[in-house]
Amino acid sequence: MEFNDYFKIGYVLKPHGLKGEVTVSLDEVDPADLAGIGTVFLEKNNRLEPYFVESLSGTGSKAFLKVEDIDTPESAQGISKRSIYLPKAARPKSARGQFYDDEVIDFEVTDAQLGAIGKVVGVMKAGANRLLVLDYQGKEVLIPVNSPFIKSINKSKRQISVDLPEGFLDI
Numbered sequence: 001m002e003f004n005d006y007f008k009i010g011y012v013l014k015p016h017g018l019k020g021e022v023t024v025s026l027d028e029v030d031p032a033d034l035a036g037i038g039t040v041f042l043e044k045n046n047r048l049e050p051y052f053v054e055s056l057s058g059t060g061s062k063a064f065l066k067v068e069d070i071d072t073p074e075s076a077q078g079i080s081k082r083s084i085y086l087p088k089a090a091r092p093k094s095a096r097g098q099f100y101d102d103e104v105i106d107f108e109v110t111d112a113q114l115g116a117i118g119k120v121v122g123v124m125k126a127g128a129n130r131l132l133v134l135d136y137q138g139k140e141v142l143i144p145v146n147s148p149f150i151k152s153i154n155k156s157k158r159q160i161s162v163d164l165p166e167g168f169l170d171i
Contacts, residue, residue: 006085015076021066022076028100031063033092041085048085109134112163136169
């Protein structure tokens with residue numbers, strides 16, 4: 001299975017309870033958005049292994065996952081500390097004005113005063129905040145993903161409009 005066809009939704013933290021359930025930390029998705037998902041893929045040795053979902057519950061970024069054939073705390077320990085993936089085709093739609101990190105790579109960033117300033121080369125997390133990593137004149141610039149900086153995101157045009165304070169790019 002090619003990683004390019006999948007996106008990371010989180011990470012298995014540790015066993016939970018006595019029946020093989022695990023605690024997971026979710027990135028960018030809410031457990032409610034994953035209702036009815038039949039299969040998740042766990043990374044092991046740079047490969048993705050499919051697991052059939054019996055249940056997934058929780059709120060926010062914390063959830064409890066139960067998969068088939070994992071029925072004891074010991075077997076749950078065997079899938080702990082592994083990244084969780086879904087096929088990109090199964091990705092829940094992001095809300096208007098929001099995005100998944102990998103969706104905005106190569107988007108053109110346009111500043112209200114300066115015009116086109118560069119392309120997004122990545123997205124970083126800094127605590128609870130996300131930062132766009134922008135290639136600006138060969139330098140890496142970090143732009144917080146929140147107002148007042150981000151004005152709009154146009155996925156069809158692959159464009160992000162920003163309004164940066166004067167001198168922001170000179171730092």
